[in-house]
Every structure is written in C-alpha cells, then in structure tokens.
Amino acid sequence: MATVTFDKATRIYPGGDKPAVDALDLHVEDGEFLVLVGPSGCGKSTSLRMLAGLEDVNGGRILIGDRDVTTVPPKDRDIAMVFQNYALYPHMTVADNMGFALKIAGTPKDEIKRRVQEAAKILDLEAYLSRKPKALSGGQRQRVAMGRAIVRQPQVFLMDEPLSNLDAKLRVQTRTQIASLQRRLAVTTVYVTHDQVEAMTMGDRVAVLKDGLLQQVDTPRRMYDHPNNVFVAGFIGSPAMNLLTLDTTEGGVKFGDTVHPVERAALAATGNKLTLGVRPEDLELSNQGLPVVVDVVEELGADAYIYGTLRGEGGTGGGDLQVIARVDGRRPPEKGSTVHFTPKVGHVHLFDDKSGLRIGA
Amino acid sequence: MRPVRASAISSAGQRTERVDDDPVSTPTTTSLQITAARPYPELIDLPWEVPLEEWPEHHLAALPRGISRHIVRFVRLGSRVLAVKETNAPIAFREYRMLRTLNKLDVPSVQPVAVITGRVDVHGEPLNAVLVTRHLQYSLPYRALYSQTLRPDTARRAVDALAVLLVKLHLTGFYWGDVSLSNTLFRRDAGAFAAYLVDAETGELHDELTPGQRNYDLDLARTNIAGELMDVVASEALEADFDEVIAIADRIVSRYGALWGELTEAESFEKGDRWRVDARIRRLNDLGFDVGELNITTDIDGTTVRIEPKVVDAGHHSRRLLRLTGQDAEENQARRLLNDLDAYRAATGRQSDDEEMVAHDWVAAVFEPVQRHVPRELRGKMEAAELFHEVLEHRWYLSEQAGRDVGIEEAATSYVARVLPGKPDERAVLGVDTSAIRVIADR
Numbered sequence: 001m002a003t004v005t006f007d008k009a010t011r012i013y014p015g016g017d018k019p020a021v022d023a024l025d026l027h028v029e030d031g032e033f034l035v036l037v038g039p040s041g042c043g044k045s046t047s048l049r050m051l052a053g054l055e056d057v058n059g060g061r062i063l064i065g066d067r068d069v070t071t072v073p074p075k076d077r078d079i080a081m082v083f084q085n086y087a088l089y090p091h092m093t094v095a096d097n098m099g100f101a102l103k104i105a106g107t108p109k110d111e112i113k114r115r116v117q118e119a120a121k122i123l124d125l126e127a128y129l130s131r132k133p134k135a136l137s138g139g140q141r142q143r144v145a146m147g148r149a150i151v152r153q154p155q156v157f158l159m160d161e162p163l164s165n166l167d168a169k170l171r172v173q174t175r176t177q178i179a180s181l182q183r184r185l186a187v188t189t190v191y192v193t194h195d196q197v198e199a200m201t202m203g204d205r206v207a208v209l210k211d212g213l214l215q216q217v218d219t220p221r222r223m224y225d226h227p228n229n230v231f232v233a234g235f236i237g238s239p240a241m242n243l244l245t246l247d248t249t250e251g252g253v254k255f256g257d258t259v260h261p262v263e264r265a266a267l268a269a270t271g272n273k274l275t276l277g278v279r280p281e282d283l284e285l286s287n288q289g290l291p292v293v294v295d296v297v298e299e300l301g302a303d304a305y306i307y308g309t310l311r312g313e314g315g316t317g318g319g320d321l322q323v324i325a326r327v328d329g330r331r332p333p334e335k336g337s338t339v340h341f342t343p344k345v346g347h348v349h350l351f352d353d354k355s356g357l358r359i360g361a
Numbered sequence: 362m363r364p365v366r367a368s369a370i371s372s373a374g375q376r377t378e379r380v381d382d383d384p385v386s387t388p389t390t391t392s393l394q395i396t397a398a399r400p401y402p403e404l405i406d407l408p409w410e411v412p413l414e415e416w417p418e419h420h421l422a423a424l425p426r427g428i429s430r431h432i433v434r435f436v437r438l439g440s441r442v443l444a445v446k447e448t449n450a451p452i453a454f455r456e457y458r459m460l461r462t463l464n465k466l467d468v469p470s471v472q473p474v475a476v477i478t479g480r481v482d483v484h485g486e487p488l489n490a491v492l493v494t495r496h497l498q499y500s501l502p503y504r505a506l507y508s509q510t511l512r513p514d515t516a517r518r519a520v521d522a523l524a525v526l527l528v529k530l531h532l533t534g535f536y537w538g539d540v541s542l543s544n545t546l547f548r549r550d551a552g553a554f555a556a557y558l559v560d561a562e563t564g565e566l567h568d569e570l571t572p573g574q575r576n577y578d579l580d581l582a583r584t585n586i587a588g589e590l591m592d593v594v595a596s597e598a599l600e601a602d603f604d605e606v607i608a609i610a611d612r613i614v615s616r617y618g619a620l621w622g623e624l625t626e627a628e629s630f631e632k633g634d635r636w637r638v639d640a641r642i643r644r645l646n647d648l649g650f651d652v653g654e655l656n657i658t659t660d661i662d663g664t665t666v667r668i669e670p671k672v673v674d675a676g677h678h679s680r681r682l683l684r685l686t687g688q689d690a691e692e693n694q695a696r697r698l699l700n701d702l703d704a705y706r707a708a709t710g711r712q713s714d715d716e717e718m719v720a721h722d723w724v725a726a727v728f729e730p731v732q733r734h735v736p737r738e739l740r741g742k743m744e745a746a747e748l749f750h751e752v753l754e755h756r757w758y759l760s761e762q763a764g765r766d767v768g769i770e771e772a773a774t775s776y777v778a779r780v781l782p783g784k785p786d787e788r789a790v791l792g793v794d795t796s797a798i799r800v801i802a803d804r
Contacts, residue, residue: 014568053573054536074577087543087585089592096595104587104607165452165562167489 002078002155002188004028004051008060011046011212020046022212023060031186033179034217035203037193038235043212045160048192052158053077064155080154082162088133088144095120095129098147112151119150122184142174146181157182157189163198175202196236200224208232226349230356233277233349239305239324241277244290245353248272253350256290258342262350266360270352274359277349280305283325285333289342292323297332304332308339396454397475398461403438404493409480412488413447422496422789435496442496442789443474450478450490452562457492459561466533467676469526470558471497471546497557498788499744500546503589505790506554511599516609518554519547520586524616525649526556527582528624529675536574538563541585549743549787550691551750579617586610624650627669632659638668645670649692651677685720686728690746697750701727727769734773739781741788752776 006026012019021043028034036044049055051062053074061070069077088097098119099112107115120126123143133141149157162178163171179202182189193199199206200220207217208231216228227233233241246253252261253276260276283290292308303326310321325341333339350359393409395401408416413432422437432447446453453476460473472495480488506515523545530537537544537558544560558564567574587610593599594606601609623644630637642652653672659665678695682688690698705723706712731752732745743751756772 052577054571054577055573056571074573075580087541089588089595091592091595096591100588100591101584103591103603104584104610165449167449 002065005063010059012058033189033204035191035199035206037199038209042209044192078155080149082149082159115151119147159191230351273353275351275353278343280324281326282344282347283341286342289340302329304329394479444494446492447489453490453492503542520612522554522556528620534567536565540582542589549747551693551697553693555691582613583610629667694746731773734777741786742784
C-alpha cells in the first residue's frame, strides 16, 4: 500500500494552448479513498490517467509511495484500473475467473490460490469458488469482477466513472458496495466521477477541479460547510447553494429589507457588492428579509422545497434570480404567493464578487 | 461531432415524433425518440415497449448464442440484420457518435444505425436506451471461427488480424480501452482474417496516442486474449496447453510491435544508399499500407539521410483493386486478385497496355465467369472475392494432382461441385459477445 503524490503535475495536450491539468498538487494518504470530481473538461479523468500512465506528464512529477513513476509504463506502476474489463468467462470457475491474470503473469499456483481465497473471503464468495459464473447472481458476478482487481494486490486502485453504465438504482447499490469494500481492504483509491453526490457519499476526501485547476480538497463535511470559493459552493450540494450578489451597506449586506451583519474587516476587504451564499436548508421563513415569489413547491413529505424567484428589489441589482429554500413539508407556502426569507445565523458564506474567493472564516 | 438527427416516424398510440436537442435526456416521458443518420422507418415497428430480453422470437434473426455484458439481440428488418444493444442513453449516444467517427475515418468497424431513447414499458416504467448497429455481412465472432474445435493456427491468425486492427486504430488516435477477441468480428481474407471493431464503448479518440495509452491497450489485449483462450480451452473446444495459450496471446505484442515499428520508426542510412527510401515504401506497401507523407532529412554535412513515415494509410491493395476493377475486397483478397490480374496480363502479353483496360478485360474474362458458376442457393456461403481466392487455391491443388495447369473454368466447376456445398453459410453468422457475462446485478 502506498501514498499517491501529484507534485505540480501538468498535462498539456499537443496543440493545446492551455493545460488540461495545471500544476496539480495533491497528496493522497495511504489507504485513503480520494474522489476527483468536477464538471466535464475539468481535468479529473486526465489526472487519473496521468497517475495510470495513460497520459504523458509534461511538467511536475507523480509519485506512488516514494517512487517517482512519472515515466514508468502503466503495467509497471503497481496499480489496478478496477472495472475496466469486467467480462467473466463462462467456462471457467469463479476461482479461475479471479486468478487468471495472475496465472498469465506467472504467479506460482500456491500464491494464486492463497490470494483468491483471501479475496473470496472479503467478497463473501468462498462458497462459490468452484462454480461457474452463470450460477451466480448479478451482484455476485460484480464481486467476482472486483475480485479480479483485488487478487493483484496493487498499491493503488483507480476507478474512472465505474458506475456510469448502471441505471440509477444499481448505481446507489454499487456505490455503497465499493465504498465499504474499499474501507475493508484499506487500499489507496483514486476515484473519478462527475457526480458530486457520488463524490460526497464515497470519498474520505474530495478534490474539486475546474478548468484543470484544483479548487479545493477536503473532507465531504468540510467541503460542504466551508467552500473555498463560489465555484465549489455552487458545485457541491443538491439542491445547489443560493448565490446572491448583494449590495454592501454599513455593518453588513442588504438582505431584502434587512441587513445581514458582516464583520467590519471582511467588509473593508471588498467593494460595494459581495456574493452571499446560503444553502436551501439555511433559509428561514420570516416576516422580513428577501422577498421571493413561489414558482414551484416540491413536496417530499417531511420537507418541501420551494423554487422561487427573487425580484429585483431584493438587492440583486435587477433581473430575476432563482432561490431554492427548504421549508416544513406540512405547511409549505402556496404557489404564486410571495414569502420572505432570512438566513440562519452562522450559516452564511461570503465571497468576493470579483475573485469569487471566500471572505472571512 | 453531433449526429444528423432524423426525427422519429410518428405512429399511432403514445409514440410521438420528438426531436430533442438534449441527446442525453432520460426517458421520463412517453415519447420514443429515434436518433439516426438515415431514417429507417421500419425501426418504429419493433416492440420498444418490451425489455429486449423478452422480445418475442419472431422478431429475432437468431436466438442469442450466449451471455453478454449487455443484452444484445439480432433483428431481421427487411433485408438487413441489425444488432440491438440495451444500455443507458449517454453511453449509447457516445458509442453511436464514436462509431460514426470511426466509419468516417475508414477504420474497420461496425456501422451505427440509430439510438433509441424514451422507451417505456406498458406500465409506463422507463426502459433502457438501445444502440442499433448494422450486422457486418460475412463476419464471424471468434467463437464461430471453429465449429467443433479451434485449431491453434486459427487462433493465431485471428490474433494477427487483431494486431493489424489495433495498429490501424492507434494510427488514427483511437484508444480502445477494452481490446479483446470478443469485441472484434472477423471476416475471411484469403486464408487470413480481417478484424473489425465491434464495441467502442470504452474508446476515446485523441489527436495522437501516448506510448502509455498504446502500451495499456496492448497489455490489456494480451491479458484478454489469454483469458478468452483459456476459456475456450476450459470448454474443451481448443486443445492447447497453457504455454501455447500464452504464446498465442504474446503474439499480439510481437506482431503489433513489428508492424508499428515498420510503420512509424525512423531509419538512417548513408547518403549513397538512397535506394532504401524506395525499399521502405515497398515494405510498407507489402504490409498493405500506403505512405501519405514521408519525412526525409539529411544531417548538416549531408552524409546521412533519415526517413520517417509520418502518414500511412491502410488498404494499399484494396484501394488499387477498387480503382482498377470496382471490386471491394479485404486487403489479402485484393492482393490475391491483383496477383492473378498481373498473371493474366503477362499470360496475354499485354504488359504495355493500359492497366485499367487489362483489368476491365480480366474482370469480364476471368473474375465474373467464376462467380457465375455459383448457383443462387450457394451464394450466401462466402463473398465474391473470397470465393475467387478459394477457386485459385483449388486450382493449385488440382494442377498439382494432375501434373498440369488446370484452367480457371475447370477449377471453378470442380470447386462449386465438390467443395463449396460443404462450406458453412456465413453471410449472417450471428453470435453475441459470448465470452462475456453481464456483470450487472439482477433486479
């Protein structure tokens, strides 16, 4: 097992003018499950493939443990791409299906047997080792496929959108299986997804990328509670955080007809506008505050989400803006009505309206 | 690249025409959407409201022959056979576009026909999207290359064909990500095979591949081929020991390496040895490639010349045959036909005549008469070019037996009477990717 280090690793595609991955600095701890997440084109898959040896590294280094693997061929990196090839062979037993790659690599028979046994134990497949795949359930087959990667005992598992070809229900089920298996095996894992829910539910830590640049790397909780910039604030969380550009005033920002207090030092560091972020669950119905016209009420039982429009007079400087708020599901406001919201104290995120960077703690 | 969108043909009931700009929209509505390069009106008549696994037999061209990663069925639609694969919408669209691009780049691959989304069953529950491709005529899945047992030699030829395909793909910048015999179809090619890519699901197109990408594909190919052959051994359809299996799998690495080197490596020689430029081009031609661009540089004092092929195109012999005769053939078949054409030219003393004129006469006097010997009911056995190759082979045996030159007409008569009836009908051999088992949890 090993750590993984991206040391200012850069990938520029031939003919490209700007890096697909730009001086990535990232350290993955031994046994950690790190998820790379971001929108399409952010560089997450490229980063993973640099680690796998599939993409050239044009600047910086990549280390697995203390070993610099920047120019090492993929098969000599001691990594396993999980799920890349998950076909099972119908005439071979489950044990042979799991161990065949070791056999090809010339691993001694006893060693193969031992590793297959070990993997089968972890995967709860011991009783099925002499059966053919056809006799297994779908879930068991999937575990055999995972077993194939496990028996190789790589230093690092790499997974590139492994759930993308499953339907929604299976995705959730498999997500849980992979996460719990990884914890049991404690093999360092780098996992790529575009789905922030997948990232937040699976990773020990999550790294958010955009335009080839690392935006933030943190635990899911910290990422949710303390986004470093407007992009991360908007990307992490579903429904997304409300991000409102508001006018500053003496002692705070105008929040409808109220003033949300902001520390003097923070105010001094910004201009006459700033971006205020507040999650849907952190808005409270009030007699004053931000006026919102309710467009849609999505009732979920205990809770309801309001999708509303903030009018220009709310302080956004004109134009309509959507606001999402979570309210009590038993007494949601009616569609078409105008309601007022104030943010819960201590649950507001402030960002510089130009740089997008977080202001204050 | 976005596909040309042909709107669905609306029919009665809940199926409605809808052209959506968002190709990855999930099927939450009751409208069926067909995205196709060309309209296939018959597609609308298929039972899209039924999960593919439960399609009634009368729609199927053949029963599924195995278990596959995805659910795949073959459907006869008019005179065509189509392969229908159930998968999710983004993956179906992605593969559809990828196959279209590969087709445009002249990469040997199956032809995409359509993506169908917005499927719902009779209870209104959404069903998976499907990708429809056209079945490649006269192609064989590797498990159909043997009826009872697979000879190691046949396996080797299949691996050789796969090596050529992989080189072609890599030259165009295509990283496959899942190279295997199962993801390939084989067409007979004058005693050898020509390989076609079937599954582009994991593929990516780059401007140029890195050595890491090529090595990874190659390493995966070796592992997959060994696994597939070990499975054939386990089914007792191949008599080979483990070392033989590994030797066949290793062949992908050596054949690929040799071909890639010949096609791309730079070569230096003394200025006086300029014949080596021509020799290199000839070697590439013999391998079936044309040189589109060759870098030639000399060092500062002009004593050493360095050449490096920059652009090479596969299909040297196929293109020449097509230009001369209008016949479409695989590379080795084309080479064989061209050899016969050259022999005809020499035998008729027409070396100084225009090549196109001689070719025209050869088609009329030699090639077509051979084809006319085949009765209609035997025409599904093999393609015209392959038949011609077989007749030439047969003539060689007959001539050897008789101790004299047997004419082509006599050879064709004998072949059609004695050999052809025993050959399998290969126009539409259907086989699902049989070595792969679907690794998706049952619902």
